[in-house]
Each structure stands twice: as C-alpha cells, then as structure tokens.
Amino acid sequence: MLKIDNLHAKVDDKDILKGLNLAVKPGEVHAIMGPNGSGKSTLGHVLAGRPGYQVTAGSATLLGQELLSMDTEERAHLGLFLAFQYPVEIPGVSNMEFLKASVDAVRESRGQESIDSVNFMKKAREICKEVDLDQNFLKRGVNEGFSGGEKKRNELMQMMLLEPKLCIMDETDSGLDIDALQVVARAVNAMRNAERSFVLVTHYQRLLDYIEPDFVHVLAGGRIVKSGDKSLALELEEKGYAWLEDAA
Amino acid sequence: MSDFMQQPLDAAASLAPAWLADIHARGKAVWQDTPMPTRKTEAWKYTNLRPLQQRFFAPDQGNTPQISGIHYPQLGGTTLVFADGIYREELSTIELPDGARLLRFADADATQADAIRERLGQAIVSKQHLFAALNDATLADGIFLQIDANTVVEQPIHLVWLTSGQVDALSVNQRLLLELGSNSQATVVESFANTATGGTAFTNGISEFLVGDGAVVDHYRLHLEQAEAVHIGGVHATLQTNATFNSFHLALGSTLKRIDIVVEHKGQGAHCEVNGIYLPRGEEQVDYHTCIEHAVPHCTSSETFRGIIGDQASAVFNGRIHIHPDAQKTRAELSNKNLLTSNQAEVNTKPELEIYADDVQCAHGATVAQMDPTTLHYLRTRGIPRAEAEVMLSYGFINELIETIRCEAVQSYLKPLLARRFARNPKLTRHIL
Numbered sequence: 001m002l003k004i005d006n007l008h009a010k011v012d013d014k015d016i017l018k019g020l021n022l023a024v025k026p027g028e029v030h031a032i033m034g035p036n037g038s039g040k041s042t043l044g045h046v047l048a049g050r051p052g053y054q055v056t057a058g059s060a061t062l063l064g065q066e067l068l069s070m071d072t073e074e075r076a077h078l079g080l081f082l083a084f085q086y087p088v089e090i091p092g093v094s095n096m097e098f099l100k101a102s103v104d105a106v107r108e109s110r111g112q113e114s115i116d117s118v119n120f121m122k123k124a125r126e127i128c129k130e131v132d133l134d135q136n137f138l139k140r141g142v143n144e145g146f147s148g149g150e151k152k153r154n155e156l157m158q159m160m161l162l163e164p165k166l167c168i169m170d171e172t173d174s175g176l177d178i179d180a181l182q183v184v185a186r187a188v189n190a191m192r193n194a195e196r197s198f199v200l201v202t203h204y205q206r207l208l209d210y211i212e213p214d215f216v217h218v219l220a221g222g223r224i225v226k227s228g229d230k231s232l233a234l235e236l237e238e239k240g241y242a243w244l245e246d247a248a
Numbered sequence: 249m250s251d252f253m254q255q256p257l258d259a260a261a262s263l264a265p266a267w268l269a270d271i272h273a274r275g276k277a278v279w280q281d282t283p284m285p286t287r288k289t290e291a292w293k294y295t296n297l298r299p300l301q302q303r304f305f306a307p308d309q310g311n312t313p314q315i316s317g318i319h320y321p322q323l324g325g326t327t328l329v330f331a332d333g334i335y336r337e338e339l340s341t342i343e344l345p346d347g348a349r350l351l352r353f354a355d356a357d358a359t360q361a362d363a364i365r366e367r368l369g370q371a372i373v374s375k376q377h378l379f380a381a382l383n384d385a386t387l388a389d390g391i392f393l394q395i396d397a398n399t400v401v402e403q404p405i406h407l408v409w410l411t412s413g414q415v416d417a418l419s420v421n422q423r424l425l426l427e428l429g430s431n432s433q434a435t436v437v438e439s440f441a442n443t444a445t446g447g448t449a450f451t452n453g454i455s456e457f458l459v460g461d462g463a464v465v466d467h468y469r470l471h472l473e474q475a476e477a478v479h480i481g482g483v484h485a486t487l488q489t490n491a492t493f494n495s496f497h498l499a500l501g502s503t504l505k506r507i508d509i510v511v512e513h514k515g516q517g518a519h520c521e522v523n524g525i526y527l528p529r530g531e532e533q534v535d536y537h538t539c540i541e542h543a544v545p546h547c548t549s550s551e552t553f554r555g556i557i558g559d560q561a562s563a564v565f566n567g568r569i570h571i572h573p574d575a576q577k578t579r580a581e582l583s584n585k586n587l588l589t590s591n592q593a594e595v596n597t598k599p600e601l602e603i604y605a606d607d608v609q610c611a612h613g614a615t616v617a618q619m620d621p622t623t624l625h626y627l628r629t630r631g632i633p634r635a636e637a638e639v640m641l642s643y644g645f646i647n648e649l650i651e652t653i654r655c656e657a658v659q660s661y662l663k664p665l666l667a668r669r670f671a672r673n674p675k676l677t678r679h680i681l
Contacts, residue, residue: 092644
C-alpha cells in the first residue's frame with residue numbers, strides 16, 4: 001500500500017524528517033506516536049503535498065505509484081486521504097457543495113459517473129447520523145464556526161464519503177471527549193477492511209483502546225526509532241518518550 | 249473645466265423640457281467653476297480619468313440602436329428600458345398598483361414639473377459631487393417614481409439603461425428620483441448594461457431616494473457594463489424616521505466605474521444596509537466611494553463590500569461614516585474585504601470614520617489578501633482540481649453577499665452570471681450552481 005524510503009523533508013529551511021522508513025500493507029492499521037516536534041504531522045503533510053513542505057531526499061509510493069511528484073489532487077484520486085488536525089474553515093463555500101465536488105472529482109478520476117444530487121444528499125445525511133453531526137452542518141460554510149469536535153466529525157464524514165485506500169489521521173483524537181473519541185473509533189473500525197489501510201498519528205494511547213493497531217511506531221527526531229505491536233503503546237504510556245529520544 | 253462635455257452641455261436646453269432650465273443652470277454653475285479632478289484631488293486620488301479625455305456627444309433623439317446582443321435581467325413586473333439614452337416604449341412594461349406612479353420628466357405637466365423641481369437635488373450636495381452637478385447640467389429626461397403612503401409594491405420596479413456601442417463617444421445622462429411615502433414599500437432595481445464590443449459610452453447616472461417615515465426600500469444597482477464603458481454616477485438617499493434603505497451594488501469591471509453612495513439618516517430609528525461586490529479584471533477600474541451620514545440619534549447602518557481584483561485591474565473602496573454630535577446611540581458597521589487574484593492587481597481601501605458623538609458603537613475593518621494557499625490545498629487534498637478549487641473560493645468570497653439578496657429574481661439572475669465570471673467552463677461551476 002504505502003512504502004516510504006529514507007524520507008527527508010524540511011519546512012522553512014528546517015530539517016524535520018531525517019530518513020524516515022515505513023511500510024504499510026493493505027488492511028493494516030499503523031499507529032505513529034512520538035513527542036511534540038518529532039515530525040508526526042509533517043509526515044502527513046508531506047504525503048499530501050502541502051505547499052512549503054519540501055522533500056529533500058527519499059521516496060514514497062502509494063499502490064506502487066511514486067507519490068511525491070504528483071499534484072495534491074492526484075494523490076487524493078489515487079486513494080490518499082489526510083484527516084487534518086486543524087481543518088480549514090471556508091466561509092461562503094457550503095459544506096454540501098464541497099463534499100459533492102470532492103466526491104465527484106474522485107469518482108471522475110476513477111472513470112465513475114457522478115452521483116446524482118438526490119442520492120448524494122441521502123448518503124450525506126446517513127453519514128451525518130453515523131458521525132453524530134447535525135444535518136444543518138451540510139448547509140453551513142465548510143467548517144465555518146464548527147467546534148473542534150464538529151470539525152473532526154466533518155473530516156470523518158469526508159473520509160467515509162470518499163472511501164480512500166489509505167487514511168492518514170493526524171491527531172484526530174486530540175481535543176475530543178470520550179464520546180467523540182468513540183465516534184472516531186466506530187467510523188474507523190467500520191471502514192477497516194482487507195484493502196484499506198490506516199495510519200493513525202496520535203499523542204495518546206487512549207485512542208488505541210478503541211482502534212486496535214497492528215503496529216505501533218515511535219517517531220523521534222524525524223525518524224522511526226522503534227516499532228512494535230500494540231503493547232508498545234502501553235509501554236510508552238508508562239515510560240514516556242525520553243528513553244527513546246536518547247536513542248534517537 | 250475641461251470641455252469634453254461641451255456638446256452635451258450645449259445640447260441640454262434643446263433636448264429637455266423648458267422647465268428644467270434652472271436645474272441646468274444650477275448644475276452648469278458648479279460644473280464650470282470646479283476644476284476637473286486630478287490625482288491630487290483626494291476623492292479621486294486612485295482613479296484614472298484618462299478615459300474621459302475624448303469629446304463626448306449627447307444622444308441623437310432619432311436613434312433606435314440594435315440592442316438584441318445586450319444581456320440584462322428579466323425580472324417581470326414593471327420594466328422601463330432606455331437605450332443610448334432614449335426611452336424604448338416597446339421594450340417597457342408598466343404594471344403598478346394604485347398609489348404608485350412612474351413619470352418621465354418629458355411627460356410632466358406643469359404641476360408635476362413643479363413637484364419634480366421641488367424635490368430634485370434635495371438629497372445631493374452637488375458641490376461635493378461634481379458629476380451630480382454635471383447630471384443637473386445635462387439633464388434631458390429622467391424618471392420620477394412616487395409611491396404614496398402605505399402603498400406596498402410587491403413586484404420589483406426595474407429601470408434598465410443600455411448602451412449599444414453603435415455610436416462612439418456617446419454621453420448618456422440618467423436620472424432617477426424616487427419618493428417613498430410613509431410606511432410604503434418597494435423594490436427598485438437599476439440595471440446598466442452594454443455590449444462587449446463597440447465604442448465608448450459615458451453614462452452619468454444619478455439616483456435620488458427620498459425615503460419617508462417607516463418606508464422600506466430594497467434597492468439594487470447592477471453595473472453590468474463591460475469593456476469600454478465609463479460610468480460615473482451616484483446614489484443619494486435621505487431617510488426619515490424609522491425608514492429602511494437596503495441597497496445592494498454590483499460592479500463588473502470596465503474601463504472606468506465610479507459610484508458614490510451617500511445615505512443620510514435624517515430621522516431617528518432609520519436603518520440602512522449597503523452591500524456591494526466589485527469584480528474588475530484585465531485593465532479595468534472600479535471605484536466605490538460611500539458616505540453614511542448619521543445626523544440624528546438611534547440610527548443604525550451596516551455596510552459590507554467585497555472585491556475580487558484580477559490581472560492588472562484596480563479597485564478603490566472609500567467608506568466614510570460620519571457621526572454628528574447629536575447622533576447618540578448610533579450603531580454603525582463597515583467591512584471591506586478584498587481578494588487579489590494576481591500580483592499586478594491593486595486595491596486602495598480606506599475606511600474613514602469621523603465620530604463626534606460619544607455614546608455610539610462603531611466597528612470597521614478592511615482587509616486585502618490573496619487566495620489562501622492553505623485553503624486551496626485543503627480542497628485539493630479532497631481531490632478537487634486546482635482550477636475548480638479556485639473558482640469555488642472566488643465565488644465563495646462573494647457568496648455571503650449574494651445570499652443577502654432578498655429579491656429572488658435578482659439573486660437567480662446574478663448567481664450563474666457571477667459564477668461564470670470566474671470560469672467559462674461549466675464544469676468548473678457545476679457545484680456552485
């Protein structure tokens with residue numbers, strides 16, 4: 001699914017990723033943990049092609065295709081989805097219009113016909129229920145005036161509508177109460193299947209009580225310094241990161 | 249004063265009814281005594297008046313230009329169409345309820361002429377508005393719309409001024425005088441349009457609104473002129489006690505557009521909402537100067553203008569709020585946001601607050617920005633191609649104002665027009681419309 005080799009990247013002339021390697025197979029869920037400033041969010045942004053994030057060495061492929069030279073929208077068409085830690089507010093663009101444009105674009109890239117408005121609306125409403133978001137949010141501007149939790153639910157809704165192959169979730173659990181956390185977990189668990197993979201970037205072991213990862217990695221100093229199974233997350237919860245940072 | 253308007257000034261007396269002679273004289277005196285504005289004139293600092301360097305000519309009364317290629321809104325209800333300054337009866341419809349009267353100055357009898365003369369210019373300080381003085385000086389025909397107390401006109405009243413471009417260097421004088429009696433209501437739409445090809449036309453359009461106690465007027469002024477069109481005009485309104493004036497403005501760009509909007513709150517409890525959108529591109533220029541006068545206590549005003557400026561185009565927004573010493577408990581808001589879509593685009597925005605009362609709430613803000621790369625990126629991460637994302641964000645920038653349009657017919661005309669302004673390819677606008 002995803003293969004990252006020796007990835008180096010910098011932001012504002014500051015080296016952030018310094019030789020990151022990661023391989024994710026179809027159907028796997030990987031959790032990436034690590035201290036603040038270790039490069040967790042940068043990884044997601046680099047893979048999504050955010051302006052200002054400069055790759056200086058290494059490669060990343062998604063489904064065998066070289067990702068880093070593609071336009072951002074092409075990466076989405078291929079099946080990459082990044083759930084933002086801080087989703088952007090876009091007043092004046094209705095959420096519904098945004099969601100439809102997005103689904104149509106992805107379907108079109110796959111040679112599928114666009115869904116008619118009535119059926120799309122129906123589907124969007126169903127997903128609203130699943131992520132526990134009031135339907136009125138469909139009419140509002142994209143994320144406009146949404147609370148932190150509502151923005152995260154809106155990210156989930158997009159993920160469910162777009163049905164991506166690889167979902168990178170950048171601290172989707174941050175700032176969520178326990179009910180919202182369970183909504184996230186439910187959505188991810190419902191979408192887990194043999195062809196879809198997840199990379200969960202998180203600070204807290206808590207999320208992993210609800211979404212059981214296949215692998216846990218520690219990102220420190222721009223590299224993955226330790227990998228293990230879910231028990232590693234519990235160990236980190238107990239010991240913190242200092243012992244690993246020294247190793248990095 | 250420069251003589252580029254000499255011919256229309258000379259022609260006015262022969263084109264207009266005789267009773268307008270003193271209005272002509274009044275305007276001419278100001279026009280001839282005032283130097284032509286230059287870049288050193290504060291109110292014209294950022295506007296290039298070079299398009300006025302040629303000589304202009306008054307309309308030929310016998311002219312019936314082809315106007316089939318000009319698009320303007322079809323709103324139903326009362327519509328008056330003028331082409332190249334001449335009234336076109338066959339394109340016009342008048343369906344007004346009792347208590348509402350439309351009169352062309354040319355058709356006024358002696359009593360009506362007196363009524364017009366008594367009111368005309370009441371809302372304008374022509375010494376401060378040179379082109380309103382020019383309008384007086386070259387006035388040939390105008391429209392007097394009178395709505396009696398307690399009369400509600402449901403259908404929009406639509407006044408359309410077209411220029412065909414078939415006559416080069418045409419000078420068109422347009423004048424509208426509206427009097428709304430107490431507790432009356434009306435929707436008034438002014439549309440200005442031309443063809444994209446053809447000669448220069450200079451339209452000088454002045455509209456006056458005398459809004460009586462408790463009256464409510466929804467006003468739309470749509471400058472759809474493109475290409476070589478020059479329009480310098482203004483909207484002047486006076487509001488009596490508890491009157492409401494909702495005024496929406498749109499300017500697509502052209503060689504030069506300058507609109508002055510002046511609203512005077514003269515009676516307590518009056519309210520105005522003035523919103524506007526300007527969209528110059530190419531080498532076009534649009535200049536809005538607004539002035540909200542709060543002369544009495546307990547009035548409110550809200551003003552929101554948004555501009556998207558592309559290519560090498562330029563825009564000016566000057567928003568003045570003047571709160572007089574007696575105007576306690578005034579609430580006034582002013583917001584102007586600009587989106588520059590090219591590095592050569594230019595906007596000069598200036599909120600001007602003069603507050604002489606101490607117990608008031610007054611908020612203002614102006615911003616100039618380029619399309620936010622983070623927002624654009626966010627849309628693209630969802631698979632939306634860059635070109636479509638840019639159209640969505642441009643339209644989204646003005647959409648909040650389009651949504652405020654109360655007159656459905658105007659809104660449904662403008663939505664596709666404006667969306668397509670950002671992309672001719674219907675694929676790029678399909679999610680907006």
